[in-house]
Amino acid sequence: MAKDPVRVLVTGAAGQIGYALVPMIARGVMLGPDQPVILHMLDIPPAAEALNGVKMELVDAAFPLLKGVIATTDAVEACTGVNVAVMVGGFPRKEGMERKDVMSKNVSIYKSQASALEKHAAANCKVLVVANPANTNALILKEFAPSIPERNITCLTRLDHNRALGQISEKLNVQVSDVKNVIIWGNHSSTQYPDVNHATVNTSSGEKPVKELVGDDAWLTGGFITTVQQRGAAIIKARKLSSALSAASSACDHIRDWVLGTPQGTWVSMGVYSDGSYNVPAGLIYSFPVTCKDGEWKIVQGLSIDEFSRKKLDLTAEELSEEKALAYSCLT
Ligand code: NAD
Numbered sequence: 647m648a649k650d651p652v653r654v655l656v657t658g659a660a661g662q663i664g665y666a667l668v669p670m671i672a673r674g675v676m677l678g679p680d681q682p683v684i685l686h687m688l689d690i691p692p693a694a695e696a697l698n699g700v701k702m703e704l705v706d707a708a709f710p711l712l713k714g715v716i717a718t719t720d721a722v723e724a725c726t727g728v729n730v731a732v733m734v735g736g737f738p739r740k741e742g743m744e745r746k747d748v749m750s751k752n753v754s755i756y757k758s759q760a761s762a763l764e765k766h767a768a769a770n771c772k773v774l775v776v777a778n779p780a781n782t783n784a785l786i787l788k789e790f791a792p793s794i795p796e797r798n799i800t801c802l803t804r805l806d807h808n809r810a811l812g813q814i815s816e817k818l819n820v821q822v823s824d825v826k827n828v829i830i831w832g833n834h835s836s837t838q839y840p841d842v843n844h845a846t847v848n849t850s851s852g853e854k855p856v857k858e859l860v861g862d863d864a865w866l867t868g869g870f871i872t873t874v875q876q877r878g879a880a881i882i883k884a885r886k887l888s889s890a891l892s893a894a895s896s897a898c899d900h901i902r903d904w905v906l907g908t909p910q911g912t913w914v915s916m917g918v919y920s921d922g923s924y925n926v927p928a929g930l931i932y933s934f935p936v937t938c939k940d941g942e943w944k945i946v947q948g949l950s951i952d953e954f955s956r957k958k959l960d961l962t963a964e965e966l967s968e969e970k971a972l973a974y975s976c977l978t
């Protein structure tokens with residue numbers, strides 16, 4: 647029997663991530679090849695004509711799974727009945743801008759969209775915030791949508807996770823699909839800590855630790871970390887635009903694994919509400935290693951954290967606490 651369609655909201659759908667993301671959703675990349683979807687696309691009035699153009703292209707592409715498209719500049723219409731909300735809309739960082747420069751613009755957007763989601767989304771709607779500063783926007787959304795369970799509000803660090811997998815695969819000349827269990831700790835910013843201490847590679851003679859195969863601690867604690875931390879800025883420098891296809895693909899990975907589950911023995915990184923695990927202050931949206939089952943994420947517990955890692959975990963937590971304070975100062 648055919649499944650009922652799932653309603654997926656994409657805010658900022660006329661932007662460049664939106665343009666890469668909506669066809670992926672309509673093709674079943676996010677929710678599976680047998681899951682019909684209805685797309686709700688929100689943007690602001692100056693982008694209304696472009697948004698309508700995206701709707702026309704979705705119709706023209708004749709996606710078999712796509713059972714309807716709403717293209718609107720009305721947040722209430724966009725949020726009504728949605729089961730999944732991917733919050734991409736916002737003010738992007740441009741070359742030379744610090745992420746904090748865009749804070750005040752984005753916190754007011756996330757405050758008002760939190761209310762629309764809280765009042766009009768389907769019960770148990772899963773929310774993924776992509777727009778930067780992603781962790782703090784998600785925190786603002788959580789604060790202003792108190793009836794949405796905090797476990798349902800997350801932010802995207804899967805792109806950073808995938809970047810780390812990509813760097814290891816290039817270094818070792820192995821398939822990216824054979825590398826697993828890297829971790830992104832903390833903020834989706836240049837203080838994030840890409841950690842390979844528990845990562846492995848599937849080889850013809852079994853699973854081997856990444857650290858052993860790389861055998862170059864200086865790279866793992868130096869160039870590897872900075873490359874992943876700075877990858878977003880490097881892409882902005884090269885494209886004069888922030889990453890879009892990789893962000894869209896990683897957003898699909900995030901929701902797919904959250905809804906359909908992570909493979910046995912594999913974890914992924916998600917920005918989630920901290921419960922104090924690994925001595926990360928509670929009350930921040932912080933990226934942790936998680937496994938997902940039956941539509942729920944769970945922080946992987948019991949991983950050893952060495953002294954080098956501890957400092958990195960604390961540094962990115964400090965930045966998030968500062969961002970939280972800054973966000974609150976923008977609200978008053
Ligand atoms: P973009 O400027 O191309 O698109 C943003 C869209 O949002 C525009 O169409 C704009 O009109 C719309 N918008 C602005 N205010 C809005 C509002 N109040 N409601 C609805 N829509 C609104 O930007 P982009 O390149 O698509 O990037 C989007 C965001 O994602 C940026 O904040 C960027 O920094 C962030 N980003 C995050 C990650 C991540 O891994 N978390 C990766 C890449 C980019």
Ligand code: LMR
Nearest residue numbers: 739778877878879888889
């Ligand atoms: C990315 O990681 O590609 C983006 O978040 C870049 C940015 O800072 O906008």
